[in-house]
Amino acid sequence: MRLAWIVVSLSLSADIGAAQGRAPSQADDVWRLEVQGEAAQAQTRLRQAAAATNASPAALRAYAEFLDRYRDPGTREAYTRLTQALDRGNIPAADKAAIYRRLAGLDLEAGDRAAAERHIAAYAAAGGTGLSLPQAGPSGEAQAVYIEIPGPWLSFARMAALSPDLKPDDLLPALARNVVTNGYQATSAAEGLEQTEYLKLIVRYLSQARELAKLSGEDKMVRVETCDSTNTGDLLRVLGYRIRGACGSDLVLETVNASRAFLTIDSGFPLEKLEEALRTNRPFTLDYHPARVPLIYDLDYWQTVKDRAQGEFIDNFLGDPALCRLYLALSKLDPDTAAELRKQIPAARLKVYAHVLDFFGGMFEVRDGKAVVPGGARAEKAWADLATVGPDKGAAFFEKLISKDDGWLASYYDALARINGPVKDYLTEPERLKRFYGAIRGKVTSPGPARPVFRSNTDMLLLTTRLRLDPDGKPHLPGGLEVWKNLFVNHPRGKYDAKLTRAAPSWKDGDDVLEALFGLARKMAENEALKIFMALSDVERGRSTPLQPATVERLAREYRDMSAQYTIFAEAPGLTDKTILQFLDTAHSISGIRDPGLRADAAGTMQALAGLWQILLRQNSITQADSDGTLSALLESFGKIQNEREVFDSGMTGVRLLLKDTHSPANVSPQDRMIDLLAGTAVENSSDTHQQMIEEMIRIFEAQRLVSLSTLFDLADNLDSVSRGEKLNTALAGRLASRISEVQLPRTSITGEEKSALAFGYWTERHIDFQRKINLRATIDKAANDPQKLKDLRGQLAPFLRDTLVGLNYVHYAPPGAQVLHTNPLFVRSHDFIGIQGSEQTWKRTEVFGSGWPANAGGRLVGSLSTLPYALGEAEQNFLIPSKEQALIWGDLVPQMILTGTIPRWWNVSPLQIHWVGANMAYAEALIADSTLSTQRRAAVEAVLNDYAPPARLKKMDAALARGDVRGALDNVVPAEMYLLACDLAPGDKESPLAAGLRKMAAENPEALSKQTISRTFGTPKPTLANSFQPELLNLRTFPTLMGYSSRILAESWESNLLYYAALADEIHAAPAQLNVLVPEWTQQTVERIFATNLEDWPALLRSLRTLGQEVRDKAQKQGSQAAD
């Protein structure tokens, strides 16, 4: 028995190398199955072994730990069974203690304190030390002061547009935010503010609710006994309805007072139930207790005596946006820091700077009476100089911070506090800290960064986040110092900043450039140099050899026109300078084509080929080593386009080149092969999923009435033969004609004159019309045996080839559902590479245009293909159907969610990699549960999370742990943080078997489980934050909404979805290939379940993610039970 125990323990421990030499045991087999993705089989074996009568403790432990790694709901039960068998074996006391410890954590996770107490006692009896069960103290909510809002909470929430899923603590902050952002608008006549319709409705609702509350009497129940009761009329009057018809089945309630009736419906009063009760002459009752909402601090802090005399708290609150702002700001601070601030600063003074505190106070922290500052002790003196009060003064330091320079100093603090690592150390070096702040501050501080609706220190946040250091510890300057000096002196367009232009020639090092960039970071306009710096830093980020200065110089100078294309260069670090320059030359050459139709065809074909190359490179169908040669060859012929025939030939050559460089068989059908490649290179056992993807891609291709590559190339070959005197292949020509007949010009309701005035869509309609009018036979007849004309015939196929290639890009990035692509057969053909007259959008970002214009032919995409995945997500997002009443799809965030689900492919992901993520998540959950019992563990966990979570959230988690509320603690940690937590702590954790399992996996598969590989496999594309669609994990703190980007950067910094889905797939034992279908589905479902209250409500996203996870688990469990039956 003892031997078996040791074998199992050894098999799970990466630290004991002696195990490697022994003969394979069942434990080895099970482990092999587990890492090979045969988890179900492994589970069956372990379950059978554990189910045997007198099953050994080793078998029971192996089963329990297996379930633990998969976060199986049966884990606790399996451990409990194990404890019952512990006395049977000669098991080391330390192992016994470890088992009881884990079980106590699981007990707390399940909310079973009594069991946890028992198991902690057993742990101590086995010799374990250092664990204690915290007192089941009340949650913060129970200790809070409450205010009352008339009427039920859900009615108020509907009126105030608050999510019904909000936690009590979050209700007033959410209301405060809505009042601040939506409640008031500037009056046209004076400088004051007036209530918006949103707030007027809330106020009117409160008035109606008070009337109803009066009717509800002492017991707070609205009652109508029968239809002809005396109070029926009173109730209906308040509701704004009256009875039509006599009491009984003919009775109908109809509106008599529209404004009251509107409130009745909008607040969700159960009118249909009242009506039904009156029709059936049954009593109607409605619980009308007021909503009790927790308040931070007591009422005296928020209300003066005068305020109290004027109304209830909620009335004062809604009537005072500055009070709302202060409430919102204080709710974002960790409670201890907020208490320090409250002690130090009178509310009236704090209210003046509430806007600064709201935007930039989230990272403030007072610890042991001292303000925590970025850079730590080394930087304290510099911060003291800047704020004129030292961090040792605690809250007084923060008071200075928010009141100084219109909020610039606070925003600087916030930007630096959000980052970690060497860049933070570099930027907080005392002299540098002061120097760069001087640049940001400038001479005139107004307007401050907290004045607008969104934080306007966007560029500063992006600069500090994306700055990187070279191995010598100095900031990386793409192209070197001279390039940047030259850029500021001989700027491409207009002036950047006269002072900087004068100073640039004397710059000596990177800090001079950084100082200039920080200076530009406070500007909303004329800060192009900063944007260039960030974009080119991203282009260089993955390169082994930096770009030549001349290349950087050119990229910088062409930034305004060509920057949208730089994502291609950022995603392909193997590109040479020559090819990058060739790309730019080719683009210029195409832009120089005078005929807009030919220019659009050339640009569309070239961009579509580059887009396909980018996809194939991302999917490893083209290797990094080949990437440069392939792109260069693709571009070659586009540099000298003169007619449509050359466009076609270049396109056809490009396709053949892509097929060749992806090692396609010689005689393969180009169409079949390209679709196959775009779906992703399938591995064995994924054929069903692969076929499913291919079928969906073909459905979209067909819905767009595109002509297959094979047909086009065969026809082109045939037309070549015609030019040599052979006959036209009528079957092929017929096939094209048949497809052409399906292409109808969109019907519009605006006149030709109006259309000309708009000058929008003219060239796409010509493009479509040209295709409709093609008649190959007539053209051949017209050519009358002129060899040159016959040779040029295949130029007529160029617009078709352009659409097919553009369409293949659309098909690859098609969002889940793809309603637009399935419904509008001209969506691909309508892609406008020219854009609105005078805007020259050929190389700009892809944009959605023309939505909400019923007179038009539907929305379409305009510009280049560079940001196609985002644009498609944007076009498709409003076809998703929110599953919750009143919820709307979260624009700006959802397109990023969609592209996160559509860009990555998981054909080459191994089961081990999925299991790695899942096992890390399981370990992180165990760590947090264990943190309730061990202060030492809690300190280690919080030290890691401190790098990712803001102080307030960390404090919430800590408070939950302190009262033994594991679920509450887990609610405050997002999946990406869980993963990082596990990765950080597993290597040094010698106690947890879960950590031992992780170490073993990592030791056996260092390459497959390296940080870089996992980042690439389960990371997300970040076109704005990293200028690249290449998926990666940047491990950033979740960003707030930012001026110019709304929630878009927040969405890009959210890296939890794919990690969560991977762990979920591991739990339900899904094969990696299935992720290719499951992830888009899960993404859609996640998005549809979000009910966000505001543009920073990422907790709503987390709730949605977890709801989906539970549904998937329940479904899998149900299916498993059915299969077992």
Added chain:
Amino acid sequence: MSIAIRRFGLVFLLVALAIAQDRPTFRVKVDMVVLSFQVTDSKGHYKNGLKPGDFRILEDGIPQKLNTFAEGNKPPLQIATDGAVPAAVPAPAEGGSGVVDTRSDAFVGTNVFVLFDTSNYMYRGFVYASDAIADFIRGLDRADSVAVYTYSRNLSRAAPLSKERTDAIGGLRKAVAGDDSALYNSLLLTLRDAAKVPGRKVVIVFSNGPDNASMVAPDDVRAVAEDEGIPIYVISTNEVNKDPISSNVFKRISNRTGGKSYFARTWQKQVEAFEAIREDLGNSYTVTYYPQPNPNEGFRKISVEVVSDVGKKYRVQCRPGYRPRGGF
């Protein structure tokens, strides 16, 4: 039922790419066509009581063999191959669970999808519109099922398809007003849902007209309704001349799908419009048939002729045709 048919579209790509020159033959499922129409005399009065033999249905001029025939909300009659009318198709039990029957030809009544505009544009008339729709739902035939969807920028399935009127009215009364209007996006999604339900169905759009958020064009949505055989009725709360572009679009999509459009600014007119729709539904004939072999892969024109002498003066209103559905 399956028929052999030559195709070059969707299926072509699957196999024909490997067999470049040949036109392969595939077996594809052809959906049963459900066709509803009204017959009126020269004064616009509905003509009831006509029999299956009084009609001739043609698709691209090809006569079709009827499978079932129903008048109003009466149970459909099965048509024998010789044209005889032996028996009614068994109808689902009354007063059941409220779950909609899923047999494709056993439908009784109509599946009515009400699409209610709750965008900012409807802010003023919101409660009156809600009353008018509630009245309409209450007045539907017992055999009908009804779903209430609402839309602003996004669609909301306020009450799924059900025979329970209280559920539908409950869903309607929970609608929340506000935000942009994506009428055509939402109409498309409603049609997609309706298309999944077997039997006779209609969509009734109750809207103020403007659309400032849709990605799809009205005519693309109309094409989907045509192909699925779903008439669209529109009640606009705007005056016909106030927004001529929307009015024209409404007229076009309703006429082309076999529905009608009404411009009813006041509550009274809205009630009248709903009454007219209810009458239309109650006075419709509904036939089903499986299309005869037809090489036309594109739009197939449908015509309904009343063959009796007296019927030659009658006017038949039905959708003009449809495109056969593709599929693997």
